[in-house]
Amino acid sequence: DADVTQTPRNRITKTGKRIMLECSQTKGHDRMYWYRQDPGLGLRLIYYSFDVKDINKGEISDGYSVSRQAQAKFSLSLESAIPNQTALYFCATSKAGTGWSEAFFGQGTRLTVV
C-alpha cells in the first residue's frame, strides 16, 4: 500500500457542486499539505497543517477549505466548484522537527469541473 493515499484518483464534477478530496497517510508524519498542479504553473500550496490543531493558508487558499480529522487524515473541500479549479491535486506529508525533512507525495487526484 502507498504511504500517502489520495481518493478519488479522478473526479469529474459540475460547477457549483461541493466536492471533497481525501488524503490519508501511514508515515506517522505530523505535517500534511495540499498542493495544486497546473501546466506551466508548477505546484502551488493551498493549505498546510503542522498538527491536528493547526491549519494554515497557503498561496492560493481562496475557494478551498480543509479539515484535519486525525494525524493521518487531511481532506480538502471545494465548497462550490468552478471550472478554473480543474487541476491535479497533490497531498504531501513530512516529519515535524528541526532541520530538513523529506516531503512524501500521494499519486494525485485529477479533478475536472465542467
Next chain:
Amino acid sequence: AQSVTQLDSQVPVFEEAPVELRCNYSSSVSVYLFWYVQYPNQGLQLLLKYLSGSTLVESINGFEAEFNKSQTSFHLRKPSVHISDTAEYFCAVGPRSGNTPLVFGKGTRLSVIA
C-alpha cells in the same frame, strides 16, 4: 520568503546526450535545496538534495546538482540521458530555520528522444 525560477519549461534532448536543467532561487535566509521528479501519472519523488557540506550532490540514477551560493543556483545535470528519464523535474527550496513549507518552481519537462 523564498522563490524559485526554473528557466526552461521544456527541454527536448536526444538519448545519450547530456542535459542541464536550470534552477535559480531567491531567499533572505539560508536554505535547503531539492530536485523532485514526477514521472507520468505519478506523484513527485525526491531526486536529490543539498543540505550542507559538499556543494555537488548526486542521485542514484546518475543525476547531479551543484549548489552555487554566489549565483544562487542549483542546476541539475546528467552526462547521458535515457528514455526512462523522461519526466517533469521540479526545483524546490525550503528555509533552514522556521516552519514554512517548500516552495516549488514551475517545473521543467524533460523529453528524451530516441
